[in-house]
Amino acid sequence: MSTPEYLKGNKDAIRGFIDKYDVFLFDCDGVLWSGDHLFPGSVPTLEMLRKKNKRVVFVTNNSTKSREDYRKKLESMGIPATVEEVFGSSYSASIYISRILPQSHPEVKKRNKVFVVGEAGIETELASEGIPYLGGTDPAYRRDVTPEDYKLLAAGDPSVLDPDVGVVLVGLDFHFNYLKICYAYHYIKRGALFLATNTDSTLPSAGALFPGAGSVSAPLVKMLGGQEPMAFGKPNQAMMDAIEGKFQFDRSKACMIGDRTNTDIRFGLEGKLGGTLGVLTGVATKEDFLEGDVRPHYYVDELGDLLEGA
Amino acid sequence: MSTPEYLKGNKDAIRGFIDKYDVFLFDCDGVLWSGDHLFPGSVPTLEMLRKKNKRVVFVTNNSTKSREDYRKKLESMGIPATVEEVFGSSYSASIYISRILPQSHPEVKKRNKVFVVGEAGIETELASEGIPYLGGTDPAYRRDVTPEDYKLLAAGDPSVLDPDVGVVLVGLDFHFNYLKICYAYHYIKRGALFLATNTDSTLPSAGALFPGAGSVSAPLVKMLGGQEPMAFGKPNQAMMDAIEGKFQFDRSKACMIGDRTNTDIRFGLEGKLGGTLGVLTGVATKEDFLEGDVRPHYYVDELGDLLEGA
The missing domain is CATH 3.40.50.1000 (HAD superfamily/HAD-like)
Structure with a gap:
């Protein structure tokens, strides 16, 4: 297994990282915020990516909120988003039940x-x-x-x-x-x-x-x-297939950003995305990223570290 | 692994079985009753064993009832018992917390x-x-x-x-x-x-x-x-040690009677009791007894089958 690259403090590496991908899939809780606490770097980082014409998708395992609930939550925190940009595990499960189950x-x-x-x-x-x-x-x-x-x-x-x-x-x-x-x-x-x-x-x-x-x-x-x-949530690939089906993107030009190795990072790796980025503002520790069984391609302390590459 | 002996319908075998043991440890739910339904053979079988001067101990994993609650339940179903004859998992845990933990x-x-x-x-x-x-x-x-x-x-x-x-x-x-x-x-x-x-x-x-x-x-x-x-409940041997500590019996002359292989029967086998008897009025099926990983020495359809050996 290769050692994840630590991007913080390396402007060129961060710019190269951002340029490499067209689509960024975001885990939300633990990456953009924790509970009701928004991380200060989240809004400017998303703005920076949008300015660079990157597509952002908010992928959440939180089943208690509908996509529209999630869009409202994003909005209330100053993050503009459309319902289509939100993929939740409840939505993923509902799609399966209505469209796949009758056949399978x-x-x-x-x-x-x-x-x-x-x-x-x-x-x-x-x-x-x-x-x-x-x-x-x-x-x-x-x-x-x-x-x-x-x-x-x-x-x-x-x-x-x-x-x-x-x-x-x-x-x-x-x-x-x-x-x-x-x-x-x-x-x-x-x-x-x-x-x-x-x-x-x-x-x-x-x-x-x-x-x-x-x-x-x-x-x-x-x-x-x-x-x-x-x-149906991450790391289950039913959700990745649904996201890909909607946006028709090139997996090699997509990057999953998350705080959990066994859900987020595994989701990106098993989905054969071009990249995975771990953040240390959630569940995983630096040791998990460096020595665990499931390791991201890159990691930073917090999402806002990407602003160095703006 | 040996095949359990089916005792029902074989008077001599049942008499031999009963004569072999001085102490019978009973699981309750699934053996003597199910929920609030008392099995018809339970009371006469216990009476028969008491008449033969066997010691009976009621060993229950049910943690919702205290020993006194259990004695009352037994009594309300027509089964006379003393608090000392009842061993519950809550009691076993409490003994451990008060007497063992301060040292360990x-x-x-x-x-x-x-x-x-x-x-x-x-x-x-x-x-x-x-x-x-x-x-x-x-x-x-x-x-x-x-x-x-x-x-x-x-x-x-x-x-x-x-x-x-x-x-x-x-x-x-x-x-x-x-x-x-x-x-x-x-x-x-x-x-x-x-x-x-x-x-x-x-x-x-x-x-x-x-x-x-x-x-x-x-x-x-x-x-x-x-x-x-x-x-602390069956099959944990902390409970067997407590029962033995109280009654000072010879394990080779004791038999565990129960309906679950992974709790009751395992409890008796790992406690190196002389015998284990499975009953089919609870969780385990005949296949579990005959083909499972944990098999009793003997089995009957229901506890009352032992009355044939009276």
Whole structure:
């Protein structure tokens, strides 16, 4: 494995790096901001890239926000963006369910409802593809489990387990609970496909880590004896294919920028992009970049270091 | 690996089996009952064994009930028992925390509080050993996570993260939520030991499976990159040592009876008991007993089959 090139403080190297690519795919949380804290270099760096006519795409595994939610978040932080420039894991999963599944899993076609463990972002993206769903933010599932639940779920009673559910889709859910895990498990045991928007174990916020979507699906994986969900966020290439399908770019002239080796950098490497750039403002440490199993082509301390090449 | 002997319908074999042992260790859920449904053969079989002067011990991984709760449950089902005959995983964990940890982990001695993810049974057993705790059934932790939580937890603010917490103990929690997982994770990241009453992936009830204690700790295991908790329920031998310490029995004259190969049967085999008996009224199937990696010495369809040897 080669050693990543440290760009900071080397103007020529940074200029060469920027010139090499037409498209920059950005991870957001941990790169542009952390939680609600925008990194000072983010806005000027994006402006600089746009001035150089680079295409920027915001690629996020955050399933709690729809693309439009994300565009608003970018905008509220002073980053102009269009909905088309945003790719989220909920969108990626919804595209798969509406367009691929009917061909790949014809048995699911007749059971076209999705049981959601997750927040509103998933619901919005499912609705945008015309997919019926239940669960999600419905307050009916935000309660304690009762002895009656056990009986009805065990019996597969259609008054609680909708026979039209063919997919369980799990994302980050700040309201996950015992009851929702029970429902998801019993739908899966009755033949529903087990999908996840993404499987990030943690969510960075306020400079620390909190449970991510992968931790929300972890109880189900445990109950299912280790069966992992089919996942749609980075590093899954379903998302790369969707991005490429939309923008028709040359992968050799695209660069993925991210803070996590196992999601962002792996996403770019497995997608055979021309470059990958690691930043140290998120999860990965310098040691991860230099000595880990998955290493970026380049790394900087923070995104704003690229401004030296302006 | 040898093939388990099927005892049902063979009076002599059953009599020989019973005569061989002085002590019968019983798993409860899946053997004596399932959820709230008592199997008809349970009470007469226990009576028959008591008449033959066998010692019976009820060994349960269920962490939601204290030993006294369990004795009451046994009693309410017509099974007389004393608190001493009941061994639960919460009790086993509490014994470890109060008696072993101060020697094995002197650094924890000064941080003597336990953060509990679990139900009242854990609290009762911790209290019986004089161990201070927080979390658990405290309604203050049964709420949504807020932006303020992220900030205070990330900062390790002592107003939310008690500096005296040296242990995180996770058991089955019907009220587990995002906030509790956040707390548990941040305590562990600040040096608290990660313990679990048990790691059963599922809980049998009403003839079906529901999330077990292992599914409640799964989000933490995922967040910690695969670090498993130190666990005290079956098949962990800490529990066998405690049972033996109490009753001073000859392991070669003891038999473990259970429905799960990976917990009950493994518990007996690794504890080098004279015998293990599998029953088919719980999780394991006949194929698990006959072809699995962990096989009992004997098996029957249900506990009541032993009555043929009365």
